[in-house]
Amino acid sequence: MGRWQPGAQERLQQAALELFAEQGFEQTSVAGIAERAGVTERTFFRHYADKREVLFAGQAEFQQPFLDAIVAAPASTSPLDLVTAALEAACTAFEQRRTREQARARQVVIDAHPGLRERELLKLAALSDAMAGALNGRGVAPLPARLAAELAVNVFVAAFGLWLGAGEHRDLVALQRLALEQLRAVAQGSH
Amino acid sequence: MGRWQPGAQERLQQAALELFAEQGFEQTSVAGIAERAGVTERTFFRHYADKREVLFAGQAEFQQPFLDAIVAAPASTSPLDLVTAALEAACTAFEQRRTREQARARQVVIDAHPGLRERELLKLAALSDAMAGALNGRGVAPLPARLAAELAVNVFVAAFGLWLGAGEHRDLVALQRLALEQLRAVAQGSH
Numbered sequence: 205m206g207r208w209q210p211g212a213q214e215r216l217q218q219a220a221l222e223l224f225a226e227q228g229f230e231q232t233s234v235a236g237i238a239e240r241a242g243v244t245e246r247t248f249f250r251h252y253a254d255k256r257e258v259l260f261a262g263q264a265e266f267q268q269p270f271l272d273a274i275v276a277a278p279a280s281t282s283p284l285d286l287v288t289a290a291l292e293a294a295c296t297a298f299e300q301r302r303t304r305e306q307a308r309a310r311q312v313v314i315d316a317h318p319g320l321r322e323r324e325l326l327k328l329a330a331l332s333d334a335m336a337g338a339l340n341g342r343g344v345a346p347l348p349a350r351l352a353a354e355l356a357v358n359v360f361v362a363a364f365g366l367w368l369g370a371g372e373h374r375d376l377v378a379l380q381r382l383a384l385e386q387l388r389a390v391a392q393g394s395h
Numbered sequence: 396m397g398r399w400q401p402g403a404q405e406r407l408q409q410a411a412l413e414l415f416a417e418q419g420f421e422q423t424s425v426a427g428i429a430e431r432a433g434v435t436e437r438t439f440f441r442h443y444a445d446k447r448e449v450l451f452a453g454q455a456e457f458q459q460p461f462l463d464a465i466v467a468a469p470a471s472t473s474p475l476d477l478v479t480a481a482l483e484a485a486c487t488a489f490e491q492r493r494t495r496e497q498a499r500a501r502q503v504v505i506d507a508h509p510g511l512r513e514r515e516l517l518k519l520a521a522l523s524d525a526m527a528g529a530l531n532g533r534g535v536a537p538l539p540a541r542l543a544a545e546l547a548v549n550v551f552v553a554a555f556g557l558w559l560g561a562g563e564h565r566d567l568v569a570l571q572r573l574a575l576e577q578l579r580a581v582a583q584g585s586h
Binding site: 282283284285318321322323325326329347348350351352354355358359361362365366382383386387388389390391392393394 | 473474475476509512513514516517520538539541542543545546549550552553556557573574577578579580581582583584585
């Protein structure tokens, strides 16, 4: 169990991750998830459309810190500074909401199923679209806005992959700084 | 019809794109595609598993120029130079294989269906994975290899989006150079 006394939605997430790990994604039923979480199937469907969506709940919560940071940045901030602020804020928020163990358990399930990986990529594409829109709103032209948003997603995904690695103890914010620095070095041709 | 006398596979692709545009993706059947292409359904299934895969055929052909360029580059080339070579080669190859009109017709169908967009994202993720592997093979460490590969995909996608734009006449190679230059400017904080 997590660090707080969770409600039905959190209990369902925890139960689903446990069962996906124990039995595999395909073999796990909604009925089984509801039972493990101590709720009815009806309660399950009040929170999620199907068992796949349990893994992708909270898209808005995930995106919001990226977008808020872009909106809140001082005037005449460069696109790089805008996405840097977005990454700092989002990585900080992410670590407050999820433990590394929860994220690892989720990733193992996703990596094992191409259909889940497609869904994860769509989630990241939606984040990129939303960030490009927010950058546009800050006066960044469409092409650099699109490129800067993708750069931020690229850095987030790379840092997240490192963060999940066995034996990794650095926090997500530190790894994001490392990935951003390395991406900038690659782009400068100086790596 | 294209610039050459196409075989069954190319005729099926052309027929599918026409029917998806005329009737919509959902309303188009394999039987209808085969009929329009002047082949039997059996021939269709010899080439494609289902109507979705007609849109995603040629993944290996698509990836190969990116990977070949990375393998063929001179020794001690930087990751940036490796992905620049990959982008130049792949954009040149792409324009030789597909007309802008074919690519536009395909994109309209994909953009209209989240399931097709997921599949497209998986194709791009596979390209990124393959390029990261090729960069690793050239001695680039895992993190910069991953970041450089994603940077290349980011540039390709941005350039491709511009290339498909209404009234756009610059070629894909020129647009790729523009996108790469702008991404480097963003990464330098100088945009």
